[in-house]
Each structure stands twice: as structure tokens, then as C-alpha cells.
Amino acid sequence: MDTPHAIDVAVIGGGPAGLQAALTIGRVHRRATLFDDGRYRNATVAHMHNVVTHDGTPPAEFRATARAQLAAYATVDVREERVETVAPLDGGGFLLTGGSGHEVVAAAVVLATGLRDELPGIEGLDALWGDLVAACPFCHGHEAAGRRVGILGSAAAPHLSRILGPVAGSLVVLPHEDEAPDGLPDGVAVAPGRVERAHRDGDEVVLTLADGREERVAALFVAPRFTQSAPFAAQLGLELNPSGCIRVDELGRTSVAGVSAGGDLAHQAALPMPMVSVVQAMAGGQLAASGALMGLLSAAH
DSSP states (O other): OOOOOEEEEEEEOOSHHHHHHHHHHHHTTOOEEEEOOSOOTTTTOSOOOSOTTOTTOOHHHHHHHHHHHHTTOTTEEEEOOOEEEEEEOTTSOEEEEETTSOEEEEEEEEEOOOEEEEOOSOBTHHHHBTTTEESOHHHHSGGGTTSEEEEESSTTHHHHHHHHTTTOSEEEEEOOSSSOOSSOOTTOEEOOSOEEEEEEETTEEEEEETTSOEEEESEEEEOOEEEESSSHHHHHTOOBOTTSSEEOOTTSBOSSTTEEEOSTTEEOTTSSSOOOSHHHHHHHHHHHHHHHHHHHHHHTO
């Protein structure tokens, strides 16, 4: 086992939030290690959208550019390694243990590990996720402009149909549950019966209903359930919001001193859920890094 070594901030997660956090820390020459295990919430997405100057950029290209820019900062180290445990140390700081047994001691921790999406149990849906099946109309709606667009599930249908109304040529709601949604705008169709299967046919999604009928759409929007993608909130006993996301203050600080969080996995108590986007994740990462650095400055006095 390697001898533990001390750094200022350990950043866990190599997506937009973690990359921005590492950059923020590197800009003031603090020692940071970014842990990236290669698993990303948007791994199935071909292009990022609604990101100014990066609209249409592949996520892998975005990460590669960020990594190259981080290399200019001598105090920032990037490790392609999964962190398994984070534990507070007596007297302050945290011990991080990686899957290889490697240990790192950090004065502060920024969590940027994101969320894991849980889709409805419909055959074939997972294979289309991030492509023809998506959650965010700001990120994926424009590509289906003028065409027939589907919304899966009743709960989010009124909200999503109002956002997508000016974009889609027509809208159809597939309740999936037994009850049809209330409060839909005029002109929105509702398909009868549950969806049993989904598959791609060219650039369309074909949805097979329980009675054998089919609905074809250019894009299907769904509001997935989500959970923390890493165990650190539970390991550290962090306070959570009702959404299941980590509760943070205006500077991304959690209920445990020295631990900050940014990106999809966290939000302030005033919000019902995280504001999921690449731009919001980067902003959250920068705030979390600032909160971590403020803690270090306070501890020095």
C-alpha cells in the first residue's frame, strides 16, 4: 500500500463539475488531485447542447480539452482511479482509499460524482438512452424540431409538453401508468395503453403498446428516477434533500465541514431538485471549489 500523502483538496469525479473544481483550485496554486474513474452520467450522449461555445461538442472531446488545460497547472494531479471510501480523520482532514489500495490524505474534499439514472422498466429503452430517449428538452429538443415527439409518463407530461410545444410538430403522451395526465395543453394526443417495448427504426423510436399498436416518434422524453452514483454521502453522513441529492449552501458546502459538493448530485434546500445541465454542473463545481478553499483559509487562522 502506498504511503498516504497530504494534498489540499481531493476532487472526486471527472465530469464537468469535477474538472471545473480542479481548475479553480489549480488557478490559485493549491494542491489538488482529481479522481476520475471513467464513468459519466452523459456517457451515452453523442453531443452536448445548450453549452455556449460548446454547443454540439462531444462530451469526450470536452473532457479531453479540459484535461489538457489542467495539465498546465503543476499543483493539479489527475488520477484515473476509482475512490472507494472517504473517511474523516481525527484532528481534521480526510483519508481517501482507492480501489487499488492507494491512499490519499486531503484537507478538504469536493464531491462531483453525479447521479445514476433509473429508467422505467421498458424493454429496449436503456439502449436508446442519451440518444433518441432523453430527459432534458433544452439539451435534446431542438434536434427533433417540427417532428412528432413523445413524452413517457404522466407526472411530467404537462410541464414537458408546454416546453416542447413550440419545438415539436406534434406531441403524444404515453402515460405508461394506468392514469392519463391532467392539465395537458390543447392538441396534445394521449396514446392508449402501456408501453411494452421500444426500439430504433432509422432515426425514430418505435413504441409498442400492450395491445400491439405502435407509436412512432422522433424523440422520447422521460423523467427518470435518480440516485447517488457513489456511496460517499452515506459514508460521511451528509444531510440530504428530499430529492435524495446532497444538501449544500450557496458555496457548495455540505453539512460536514471540509466536504463540498457540486454538479447533479447536490443542490440547495430551496430547490426541489438539481438543475441538471453541463453549465450548471460547471458552476456548481466552481462554487464547491471556492467553498473548499474558504474552509482551508479559515482553518489557517
